[in-house]
Amino acid sequence: MTHSVLPVAPSVDVIEKTFADLKARIPRQRALSAKERIARLDALYREVWKRRNDLKTAMWNDFRKPAEEVDLTEIFVIKSEIKTVKRNLHRWMRPKRMPGGLAQIGSASWVRPEAKGVVLIISPWNYPMQLVFRPLIAALAAGCTAMIKPSELTGHTAQVVAEIVSAAFESDEVAVVQGGVDTATHMLNLPFNHIYFTGSPAVGKIVMKAASQHPCSVTLELGGKSPVILDDMRSFRDAAKKLAWAKLSNAGQICVAPDYVFVPANREAEFISALKRAMLDMYPGETSANKDYQRIVAPHHAKRISILVDDAIARGAKCVLGGDIETDSCFVPPIVLTGIDKNAKILEEEIFGPVLPIIPYTSLDEVIRFVNDRPTPLALYVFSKRKRFVDSILSNIQSGGASINNCVIHVSSNYLPFGGLGNSGIGSGHGEYGYLEFTHLRGVYEQRFDGAGALLMPPYSSWKTNVIDRLLRWL
Known part of the structure; x- marks a missing residue:
């Protein structure tokens, strides 16, 4: 499955071609079963474990992160998140029957979880692997394809992350695009279905403004005091x-x-x-x-x-x-x-x-x-x-x-929502809450036989007016 890693700061044409490939795959990605999605998460962790020592070396070179803390705050967190998703994904993906009211007599209603589509994950440098892969796990669990922009400040780790992704996924399923501000700007001009950004409130506002041009939903994991x-x-x-x-x-x-x-x-x-x-x-x-x-x-x-x-x-x-x-x-x-x-x-x-x-x-x-x-x-x-x-x-x-x-x-x-409020963020991540950020909850209504609603359509006779009045008083 290994494919070539994209060059650092690729051209606009390469970024747009990568996006088009991710978008074209969406119908197949949405149709993946829970078992198939879990297989992708297993493939990701196998590559992370294989590159464990490389990740430690990269993070030491980037900012002298101790090897023990790479294990505890990066790799352990990813393994724990994957285990939680594997344990619960079948349940999260099931359509959920919903109750109806008087107006819905003779019908059935349910909520159908569906992947939002192509997502952009912009990650920071402070946890340069965890904060890439934790939202990616949620996106894959939801059935999305993803483009990832790791931080250029931790370039050694970003390169290892790109190599892990190229070994674990097809190029039209997950793509890592490395680069600086110009690269991020080009990516934000693309019509993603969801953007998951982790970083400062100042840059979060830029991301939110860019998302409004498409428009698309956003998760902003920001900071504060x-x-x-x-x-x-x-x-x-x-x-x-x-x-x-x-x-x-x-x-x-x-x-x-x-x-x-x-x-x-x-x-x-x-x-x-x-x-x-x-x-x-x-x-x-x-x-x-x-x-x-x-x-x-x-x-x-x-x-x-x-x-x-x-x-x-x-x-x-x-x-x-x-x-x-x-x-x-x-x-x-x-x-x-x-x-x-x-x-x-x-x-x-x-x-x-x-x-x-x-x-x-x-x-x-x-x-x-x-x-x-x-x-x-x-x-x-x-x-x-x-x-x-x-x-x-x-x-x-x-x-x-x-x-x-x-x-x-x-x-x-993995069971508490993690997110901010106002200046500290929008939306939540981790566990089911992360899965829901990348999921469109589609409400479905089916009329199985006519109820009282059909009797109360125009023209409004005096008896219909009387029935409506009684209904309002009764409810």
Whole structure:
């Protein structure tokens, strides 16, 4: 099945020919049984497993991602997603009988799940395999063909991904198109049936505008500033450890990474001490020499983080843990900031790096106001053993998803919807929710014998008017 990989930044003609081939295959793809769709997912995972070491090497070369985290956050996630789809796909694909009302007497109704068609998957660089293949799994399960645009910032991984796809699928079923902004622009001009984009809110708006020209449906998995709210707990040790992992894993380059932490004002010093201890225990010794500590993906991203930190310090913030940011080598050490001015850029822009601002609070109302004055976050984290405290936050602060007494790990679930709200995204992914994003739910109505509706068509005599009046009063 292996076919040649498309060249990087192919011509417009090649992109359009690839799209035409994907579109031509749709009738056959839609007709695939659950068993045939599952066979394609199995083929994908076989190739991923075959190229396991190549993926580890590629991600190390792209941004020094530890091999263990490639296994845990890339390959394991894909295997888990495929297992969930295989276990449930037959049920998801079945037409679902629907009830009717008085107007539907003598009829039958059902919902028929159907593939949307040709889909475009635009993936980011922070999880350069997982965020390509997780939506692809959903698209294939739904019976779609797919064009994939991986990030050019993780070029080594994008090449391995392209080779995996070429070995697992026919060229008119799944195609990987590598390239930069110009390539993405050409792709967005094509009349896809659905676009699944993962990335920043700014680029998400560009994708949404392009989709409106066709038009087509979109899934936008964006980002935002995900807050953490700590209750006045007996001990901060467990919360500090989980926060340290969530903030420093992938060097903080996670769309749902904790972006700032609210801590009771009278316990701020205690929490900071626990957090620093947890971070140093996780990455002991010289951080820059620690093989488990990842790099920022590119110098300009490291520079962006450095500017945010410098702005906060210039406005009076104190760095209680940190070191020099080396932009050329893309190294940003774990940084913890306190005493942050409310107008600092770091409280407005998504950090996407291993920097954690700490904000003391004296009342929960001020926390709720602060979060609600900003765009809806992709994730919301609450650490508390008090149900009333948790319920108050969940009832008063909206977010794409929420996690209680943990961070980030909710994203690994194949049974929870993962998606944003407003500025943090549109639509949901993972498990059945991902399958439904690529599925058109077609309502089908069949009249089996005439009901009362046929008797109430024009001309409207006095008795028909009387019957209509009685119906409205009775219903």
